[in-house]
Amino acid sequence: xxxxxxxKGILDSIQDAGHYGRQHLGxxxxxxxxxxAFRTANALxxxxxxxxxxxxxxxxxxIHFTADCLIALSGADxxxxxxxxxxxxxxxxxVNKGSILRFQQKRNGARCYxxxxxxxxxxxxxxxxxxxxxxxxxxxxxxxxxxxxxDRIRFVQGxxxxxxxxxxxxxxxxxxFSITTQSNxxxxxxxxxxxxxxxxQELVSAAVTKGTIQLLPNGQxxxxxADHQTxxxxxxIGHVISADIxxxxxxxxxxxxxxxxxxxxxxxxxxxxxxxxxQQLQYSCTFRMQEYFSL
Amino acid sequence: MLSIPPYQLRSIGDHALLIDFGQCIDEHIHQWVMAxxxxxxxxxxxxxxxxxxxxxxxxxxxxxxFWRNKTGNSTVVDYLGRIILERLSHVQLSxxxxxxxxxxPVCYDPALGIDIINLAAAHGLTVEQVIxxxxxxxxxxxxxxxxxxxxxxxxxxxxxATERLQQPRTLVKAGSVGIxxxxxxxxxxxxxxxxQLIGQTPLRVFDPRKKNPCFxxxxxxxxxYPITLSEFQKIKEHESAHR
Numbered sequence: 001x002x003x004x005x006x007x008k009g010i011l012d013s014i015q016d017a018g019h020y021g022r023q024h025l026g027x028x029x030x031x032x033x034x035x036x037a038f039r040t041a042n043a044l045x046x047x048x049x050x051x052x053x054x055x056x057x058x059x060x061x062x063i064h065f066t067a068d069c070l071i072a073l074s075g076a077d078x079x080x081x082x083x084x085x086x087x088x089x090x091x092x093x094x095v096n097k098g099s100i101l102r103f104q105q106k107r108n109g110a111r112c113y114x115x116x117x118x119x120x121x122x123x124x125x126x127x128x129x130x131x132x133x134x135x136x137x138x139x140x141x142x143x144x145x146x147x148x149x150x151d152r153i154r155f156v157q158g159x160x161x162x163x164x165x166x167x168x169x170x171x172x173x174x175x176x177f178s179i180t181t182q183s184n185x186x187x188x189x190x191x192x193x194x195x196x197x198x199x200x201q202e203l204v205s206a207a208v209t210k211g212t213i214q215l216l217p218n219g220q221x222x223x224x225x226a227d228h229q230t231x232x233x234x235x236x237i238g239h240v241i242s243a244d245i246x247x248x249x250x251x252x253x254x255x256x257x258x259x260x261x262x263x264x265x266x267x268x269x270x271x272x273x274x275x276x277x278x279q280q281l282q283y284s285c286t287f288r289m290q291e292y293f294s295l
Numbered sequence: 296m297l298s299i300p301p302y303q304l305r306s307i308g309d310h311a312l313l314i315d316f317g318q319c320i321d322e323h324i325h326q327w328v329m330a331x332x333x334x335x336x337x338x339x340x341x342x343x344x345x346x347x348x349x350x351x352x353x354x355x356x357x358x359x360x361f362w363r364n365k366t367g368n369s370t371v372v373d374y375l376g377r378i379i380l381e382r383l384s385h386v387q388l389s390x391x392x393x394x395x396x397x398x399x400p401v402c403y404d405p406a407l408g409i410d411i412i413n414l415a416a417a418h419g420l421t422v423e424q425v426i427x428x429x430x431x432x433x434x435x436x437x438x439x440x441x442x443x444x445x446x447x448x449x450x451x452x453x454x455x456a457t458e459r460l461q462q463p464r465t466l467v468k469a470g471s472v473g474i475x476x477x478x479x480x481x482x483x484x485x486x487x488x489x490x491q492l493i494g495q496t497p498l499r500v501f502d503p504r505k506k507n508p509c510f511x512x513x514x515x516x517x518x519x520y521p522i523t524l525s526e527f528q529k530i531k532e533h534e535s536a537h538r
Contacts, residue, residue, distance in 0.1 A: 020344035023356065024332070025509040026439035026483075029344075156309055204318055205440055205447065207347035207354030209311045231349055231440030239308030242359055265370045267309040272363045 002067035003054075003120065006100070009061035011185075014120060015226075016052040023207070023230045033111055033185060033226045033249035037075030039278045040142050041115035043285040044072035044092045049278075054114040060103030063114075065095050070117035074142070076109025076250060082135040090142040092289075099134040110252040140288050142281055147274055148247045152260040155213060155244075156267050158236035160197060164215075168195040172237065176256040177221065183253060185227040190257065194219025197235060205233040211240035223248065241267035243274045297388050299327055304380060306372045310359040312379060316351040320449055320477065322435055326388055328353050329514045334386045340378070348513045349438040350447070355379060395515045399481070399496050401430065401472050402527035407495035408472070414457050414491050426521055428452040429493060434479060436515040444483035444501030446511035451479050463489030470495045472519070483509075497522075497530035504538070 005012070015038070018031020032038040032055060042051050054061075060078050065071075073080055073089040080087045082101050087093055089112070095101075103112070164172065177192035195215055208214070212224045214234035223240055224232075225248070240248055241262060251257060262270075300323075303315045314331065316324045325348075332348045335355075342361040347354040359371060366374040403426045405412050415425045434448035441447075450456075456477045464487060467473070471482045473490025482488055483501030496519075500510040511517070522530070 020356065023345040023347045024439065024513060025443065026441065026445050027443040027508070156306070158307070159305060202318075204320055204350040205438065206315070206349040206352040207307065207311070207313065207356075207440075209308045209354075209356060211308050229441055230347060231438060236307065241309050264306060264309055264372050268359060268363050268370055268372075271309065271359050275360045 002065055002069050003116065004064040004066050005061050006064045007062040009056050009103070010059055011057045012061050013055050014052050015055045017050045018226070026230050028228055028230050029226075031226055032113070034075050034113070034246040036144065036147050036246040036274075036278070037111070037113045037250075038115075040090060040144060040281065041072045041074040041113045043278075043282040044074070044090070044142055045070050045115050045117040046286060046289045047115055047117060047119065049282060051115065051119045054120065056103070056112045056114065057110065058103065058106040058112075060112065063101040065097060065099045065101070068097050069095050071095055072115050074113050074115075074144075076112040077107040078103035078109075078112050079105040079107055080112075085135055087135060088137065088141065090144060091140070092138040092285075094136045094138065096134045109250040111249060138288075138292060140285075142285070147277055148250065149244050150247065152258045153244050153248055153251075154241045154260050154262045154267070154270070155211075155238035156241060156264050157261060158213065158238045160201070160215065160235035161237045163197045163199070163201075163235070164237060165196045165198050168193075168197075171195060173259060173261060176258055178256050179251055179253050181253050185225055187225050187228060188223045188248065188251075190221040190223065192221070195221070195237070201235055203233045203235065205231045208232040208236065209239065211242065211245055212236050213238040213240065225249065241270060243267065243270040299383065299386065300324055304376055306376075307354060309372075311354050311356045312372065312376055313352055313354045314379070314383070319351050320437065321351065324351050325435065325437055325514075326392075327386075329392070330386050330388050331383065332513065333389075333392065334382065338382070340382075347438075349440070392514070395512065396433070396518070397511065397515055398518050398520060399498060400522040400526070400530060401494040401496050401519045402522050402524055403429075403494040404524045404527075406524065407468075407527070408493040410460075410473075410491040411493040414455065414474070414493060417457065418454055420454065425455055425493065428455050429474075429479070430519045430521050433516045433518045436511050436513055436517060438513050439509065439511065442483055442486055442501075443503075444509040444511065446480055446500070446515070446517070448479050448517055450477040453477065457491045459489040460491060463487055467492065468495065470497065470500070472496060494519075494521075495527070497527050497534060499534055499538075502538070 015032040018029035020029045171193040177190040180189045182189040214222045328348045342358045345356040362371040415422045436446045459475045467482045467488035469484045471492045472494040475490040
């Protein structure tokens with residue numbers, strides 16, 4: 001292990017792509033909130049796409065590197081500094097043994113990810129850059145343009161969408177909803193105009209998924225996130241599309257959200273395009289790294 | 296041969312499909328749910344991440360990217376939906392389905408089943424009668440959900456069926472046995488909860504350190520048997536010693 005957490009941040013956790021196959025036992029898959037940042041950070045250090053990373057919130061941890069490492073940060077920008085030097089997110093960094101990483105201010109986003117080449121239990125990184133600085137940024141950056149969708153959170157309609165009253169449907173698609181402080185990795189509780197169904201429903205529980213938008217009895221909404229329960233009994237009025245889960249994961253408490261309805265076909269296409277972009281990023285990073293280190 | 300009850304196939308978001316038999320808690324419907332579940336266990340389908348049986352539905356969570364790369368111009372929902380429907384035509388109710396029967400000791404002492412006195416009074420019953428009614432029949436595990444290992448079982452005798460508490464408790468002890476409407480269940484870990492608590496089992500029904508962490512699985516048949524407070528303590532100590 002080449003990392004030592006000197007001071008814990010708020011809700012730091014080690015996450016990977018999640019583990020499916022046990023939802024019939026009530027065990028959800030978990031995993032990272034923002035898979036774009038997760039994939040990007042891993043790609044930048046040349047890891048396989050599923051390697052575990054550190055998911056951090058603000059205030060973030062203080063991390064001491066006990067060995068030379070190749071690292072990358074992605075996702076939220078928390079004003080990272082290594083030994084007094086400002087560092088960028090979305091750029092690979094060679095960090096020398098003894099360096100200290102801190103996060104100084106929340107600039108944007110809600111979750112920052114740290115990947116280390118070889119994983120958090122990595123082997124020694126065979127390059128040491130001697131010089132004044134303890135950190136050297138490698139000369140390329142990941143371009144995430146178009147991967148996040150900052151305007152609106154897109155959703156496909158759920159089975160109860162059509163049973164919303166006419167005015168509630170209007171509100172859902174046209175009014176802002178704010179993310180309340182009762183939001184976490186399990187779900188985002190939203191506050192907005194209370195929505196109503198045309199008739200009251202008592203439902204038997206059934207499976208829910210990441211992104212499911214449930215209507216609570218008080219008319220407010222909850223969007224299920226990475227650590228969601230496997231089943232639920234509230235009416236589902238929509239489901240945030242897979243491609244926009246990372247954008248939602250980077251939206252912070254207090255922030256306003258607007259929803260936009262899309263078809264399933266669009267949702268699928270958007271996710272596929274995003275995946276192609278991420279694959280491309282992975283290839284380019286591997287290529288750059290091979291070239292740079294002549295590995 | 297019994298034919299499959301009417302159902303709807305629909306998407307739940309862009310990465311899951313649901314076979315829905317309608318709003319009901321019915322053992323016959325649930326046998327079909329489990330027959331579908333068993334079929335997909337025996338004949339696994341690549342790119343399927345989870346099959347989640349519930350009271351009257353079963354969900355298929357899939358890897359959207361994996362499937363989207365196979366479907367050409369068709370959407371995954373249509374393409375995979377057709378595959379699932381085709382597979383349903385092969386599913387049969389098997390009389391030979393191996394049913395796992397589990398006996399669960401429960402201490403109904405009011406010290407642990409903190410709502411049992413009120414619940415009995417509300418139904419004009421004695422505590423003894425409530426215990427007899429709860430422990431005299433076997434329950435079907437319809438699904439697991441809410442928490443890892445939380446089994447939704449039913450149905451309880453209608454004479455002890457009781458609505459959830461108006462105000463859920465912020466802490467319910469692991470092992471607590473509760474009633475909610477016609478359902479009964481055991482809290483696998485300490486958690487908030489609104490079910491009416493009538494007893495507690497000393498068994499650990501969820502243990503993440505075990506290879507099979509959950510004591511129950513969908514389709515199990517469960518029988519509760521009453522134990523005294525001192526037996527409860529004894530089993531509990533034994534359980535802790537053998538972790």
